[in-house]
Structure formats: C-alpha cells, structure tokens
Amino acid sequence: MSLKIQNSISGTKEVFQPIHEGRIGMYVCGPTVYSDVHIGNCRTFVSFDIIYRYLMYLGYKVRYVRNITDVGHLEGDADSNAEDKISKKARLEQIEPMEIVQRYSNGFHDIMRRFNTLEPSIEPRATGHILEQIEMVEEIIKRGYGYEANGSVYFDTNKLIQEADIYGKLSGRKVEDLLVETRDLKNQGEKRHPSDFAIWIKADERHLLRWNAPWSDGFPGWHLECSVMSTKYLGERFDIHGGGNDLKFPHHENEIAQNYGACGNTPANYWIHSNMLLLNGKKMSKSDGNNITPTELFTGDSDHISKAYSPMVLRFFFLQAHYGSTLDLNDTSLQAAEKGYQRLMEAYKTLLELSSANPKSDSPVAIEIEQTIQAAVEEMNDDFNTPKALARLFELIPTINKLSDGQLNVDDAGQYALDLAKKGFEDLLFVVFGLKKETEDHNGHMDQLDGLMKLVIDMRQQARENKDWPTSDKIRDTLNEIKIDLKDGKDGTSWALKA
Numbered sequence: 001m002s003l004k005i006q007n008s009i010s011g012t013k014e015v016f017q018p019i020h021e022g023r024i025g026m027y028v029c030g031p032t033v034y035s036d037v038h039i040g041n042c043r044t045f046v047s048f049d050i051i052y053r054y055l056m057y058l059g060y061k062v063r064y065v066r067n068i069t070d071v072g073h074l075e076g077d078a079d080s081n082a083e084d085k086i087s088k089k090a091r092l093e094q095i096e097p098m099e100i101v102q103r104y105s106n107g108f109h110d111i112m113r114r115f116n117t118l119e120p121s122i123e124p125r126a127t128g129h130i131l132e133q134i135e136m137v138e139e140i141i142k143r144g145y146g147y148e149a150n151g152s153v154y155f156d157t158n159k160l161i162q163e164a165d166i167y168g169k170l171s172g173r174k175v176e177d178l179l180v181e182t183r184d185l186k187n188q189g190e191k192r193h194p195s196d197f198a199i200w201i202k203a204d205e206r207h208l209l210r211w212n213a214p215w216s217d218g219f220p221g222w223h224l225e226c227s228v229m230s231t232k233y234l235g236e237r238f239d240i241h242g243g244g245n246d247l248k249f250p251h252h253e254n255e256i257a258q259n260y261g262a263c264g265n266t267p268a269n270y271w272i273h274s275n276m277l278l279l280n281g282k283k284m285s286k287s288d289g290n291n292i293t294p295t296e297l298f299t300g301d302s303d304h305i306s307k308a309y310s311p312m313v314l315r316f317f318f319l320q321a322h323y324g325s326t327l328d329l330n331d332t333s334l335q336a337a338e339k340g341y342q343r344l345m346e347a348y349k350t351l352l353e354l355s356s357a358n359p360k361s362d363s364p365v366a367i368e369i370e371q372t373i374q375a376a377v378e379e380m381n382d383d384f385n386t387p388k389a390l391a392r393l394f395e396l397i398p399t400i401n402k403l404s405d406g407q408l409n410v411d412d413a414g415q416y417a418l419d420l421a422k423k424g425f426e427d428l429l430f431v432v433f434g435l436k437k438e439t440e441d442h443n444g445h446m447d448q449l450d451g452l453m454k455l456v457i458d459m460r461q462q463a464r465e466n467k468d469w470p471t472s473d474k475i476r477d478t479l480n481e482i483k484i485d486l487k488d489g490k491d492g493t494s495w496a497l498k499a
Contacts, residue, residue: 031069067229083206153215157193370420
C-alpha cells in the first residue's frame with residue numbers, strides 16, 4: 001500500500017511521490033521563543049515527530065528543518081501596530097532580547113526532550129539568516145512583486161493574483177475578499193492594496209532588534225524567515241511543508257506568495273496541517289482561565305486535572321486522535337489514556353517474557369499477528385492514522401494474554417510468532433510512535449517501583465515456600481487493594497498496575 005497524505009493545498013488525499021527517489025525534504029514552522037511553549041504547539045510538534053519517524057521507518061532519508069523564530073513576530077499580522085513580542089518581553093524585563101530567546105529556546109528543547117521527540121536535522125534561527133532575508137526582498141522587488149514605501153517594503157498581492165492562481169488557495173479564501181480586506185494595520189496608507197503585507201519593516205525608536213538594509217534600519221516581516229530558511233536548506237521546491245492549522249492564513253499563504261515572487265514557483269508539493277487542541281471542550285485562553293501548561297500537566301498543579309500525567313501518557317493521548325482532527329484534553333480522557341498506555345506497555349512486557357522451543361512460522365497465531373501488524377502499517381500509510389494503527393495493536397493484546405496464561409499453547413504458536421509480535425510492537429510503539437517505557441522516563445520513579453516490587457514478590461515467594469499462607473495472602477490482598485496485580489506463571493511471578 002502506498003503512502004497517502006492529505007494535502008492541504010489540493011484539499012484531497014494524494015499518493016506521496018518524493019521529488020528525489022529515497023529522499024525527503026520537510027519543513028515545519030517552529031516556535032516563537034518569547035514565552036513557554038504552548039501545549040497545543042506540543043501536540044503539533046509531536047505530530048510532525050511521528051510523521052518524521054514514520055518516513056524514516058519507510059526507508060526514506062529525511063532532512064527535517066524546523067525553525068526558531070527569534071525576531072519579527074508581531075502581535076497579529078506582520079505589519080500591525082505592535083512591538084515585536086521578543087523585544088516587548090525584553091523591554092519589560094530590562095534584559096537583552098537574546099536572553100529572552102535563549103531562556104525560552106532552552107525551555108522548548110527541554111519540553112521536547114520530555115515528550116521524546118527527535119531533534120530536527122537542522123534548526124535554523126531567523127536572526128542567523130538576516131542577510132539571506134534581505135537578499136530575498138531584493139529579488140522580490142527585482143521581479144516586480146515588491147515595492148518600497150517610506151523605508152518599509154511590501155509584497156504586491158494584487159500583481160500576484162493577476163498573474164498566478166495561487167494566493168488564497170491554501171486557506172480557501174476568496175480572492176475578492178483578500179483584495180478588499182480593511183484590517184486596522186500600521187502604515188495602511190503606504191500600501192497599494194489592503195491585502196499587501198510587509199516583507200521588510202522600518203524600525204521605530206523602540207524596536208530593539210534591527211538591522212541595516214538598503215531601504216531602512218529595520219527588521220524582516222515574520223513570514224519572510226520561513227521562505228528563506230526552507231529554500232536555503234531544502235531548495236526552491238521541496239516535498240513537505242507543515243505547521244498548525246492557525247498558520248494557513250496569513251503565514252503560509254504569504255510564504256507561498258514570497259516564494260513565487262522570489263523563485264517563480266510555490267515551495268512545497270505537500271502541505272500538512274495539524275488541528276487544534278481544546279481544553280474541556282473549549283479553545284484554550286489565558287484570559288478566561290481555560291489554559292494549562294505542559295509543566296502543569298506533568299506536576300498536576302492545575303485545577304483542570306486531578307493528578308499529574310507523565311510525558312509518555314500525554315504523548316499516547318496525542319496518538320489517540322488523527323493529527324488533522326481536533327482533540328479535547330480533559331481529566332477523564334487523560335485518565336483513559338493512562339490506562340490504555342499502561343495496558344499496551346504491560347502487553348509488551350508480557351511478550352518479552354514469552355518464549356517457545358518451536359521455531360515454526362505457519363501457525364494460526366503467527367498468521368494472525370503478521371496480518372494485524374501489516375494492517376497497522378497500512379493504517380499509518382493512510383495519512384499517518386495513529387489512532388487506527390494503535391487500535392490494531394490493541395487487537396493483539398487478548399492473544400498475548402492467552403499465550404501468557406496458557407489458554408493458547410506457546411509452543412503451538414511458535415517462536416516465530418512471538419518474535420514477529422515483539423518486533424511489531426517495538427517498531428510501532430518505540431520507533432514510529434516514539435513512546436518509551438515508563439522505566440526509561442527521566443524521573444526514575446517506575447524503576448524504583450519495579451525494584452520494590454521484585455523485593456515484595458521475593459518475600460511472598462519465601463512465605464509460600466515456608467507454607468506461611470497468611471503472609472502470602474496478605475501481600476497479594478494488600479497489593480490488590482492498591483491496584484497492583486500479581487500474575488503467577490511458569491516463569492515466575494510478574495506484576496502490573498491495574499487499569
């Protein structure tokens with residue numbers, strides 16, 4: 001089955017064809033580092049981490065570029081009457097803008113590590129590519145798509161609309177609506193059309209981040225950096241461009257316009273957009289208190305949740321919805337995700353404990369496992385459908401439990417079936433989905449619990465050998481009360497947290 005991707009630019013699901021055989025270039029819009037990363041953005045970055053992982057799992061060599069926006073990101077559109085968010089924060093705290101950038105870049109990377117996301121191949125910063133941004137503005141002007149007015153430079157959207165049927169196509173906006181927009185933007189009178197947007201902005205006296213350019217002492221428009229850095233590292237035409245749904249307009253529409261204005265073509269063959277993360281059924285908002293941070297989720301320090309949730313439970317929760325669907329974060333759904341995650345990991349743990357002396361590969365169990373794993377891969381080939389792929393893995397849990405408790409004979413199943421199941425779980429759970437066993441989590445709490453449980457199991461075993469049944473029963477009953485289940489098997493006793 002071929003990989004199919006829901007392409008935002010066409011609005012249809014298309015068979016993926018890379019530009020260069022065996023290689024993929026993917027650009028994803030990264031964070032603006034003026035505050036702690038939003039949990040909704042975490043969902044987006046985890047979604048693209050899974051896409052990145054799956055493309056590599058399929059055998060592609062992927063160059064994954066995800067930028068850091070450390071200049072030019074204004075309140076609203078790129079030419080609104082507001083101060084750069086990083087400069088504003090630096091001014092309020094009376095520190096250097098790059099101190100703000102470093103602090104929140106470090107924080108972003110720490111959160112991404114906790115979610116077990118892979119680092120991108122390249123993580124360029126906007127401030128490291130000012131020269132290239134100036135050069136792109138010059139090229140846009142040279143090709144007739146940009147004009148200077150009082151030290152600022154604007155993109156001529158009307159010219160683009162007249163010459164190419166591309167502006168508004170990604171976001172689904174009508175050309176007529178784009179041309180008559182009357183947003184309350186700074187220097188509106190300098191523009192030829194209301195829909196024109198700034199690609200270079202003349203700095204006023206309060207702006208801390210500024211550079212000398214042919215038109216003025218100023219700074220680049222927010223949209224420009226992604227056009228520059230994507231083409232610099234992936235070429236004028238590359239395979240995949242991704243980001244959140246909220247970036248379709250104006251950011252991605254303006255990227256397309258800039259690339260066409262500078263290069264004569266649109267940048268990417270496939271556009272992928274992740275959807276919104278809700279909180280208790282509503283859009284997150286700090287102003288009305290409907291907000292929660294990644295750290296609050298990890299610590300439980302929020303009125304919106306009853307307990308702390310580990311990063312892997314959160315990652316598993318993200319997997320339960322397709323990246324293109326909205327996902328409602330609430331305490332009930334997080335508790336269900338925690339149980340599902342534990343059940344899946346317990347199944348994998350049980351698998352590791354199973355073995356057979358029979359090497360045969362044609363047993364009914366082997367055929368069932370092979371077909372189910374292949375079905376999970378096919379679900380991933382259908383636009384990276386993680387919830388359906390997860391559901392396929394859950395279909396194998398009853399079979400695994402039957403092999404463990406003797407309802408199915410392990411030797412009848414054969415070692416080939418067991419190895420097939422182990423590899424399938426490892427490939428999908430750890431390589432593609434990017435989950436980790438809790439024992440691998442940085443806090444070490446599950447390692448400590450596992451060590452303690454081994455001691456308790458040894459004590460119970462000693463009591464049974466001494467025929468001290470009251471002590472043995474008390475250990476089992478007490479563990480049962482605190483939702484820890486003991487399983488006695490031919491290879492010894494194992495434990496699991498109850499769902």
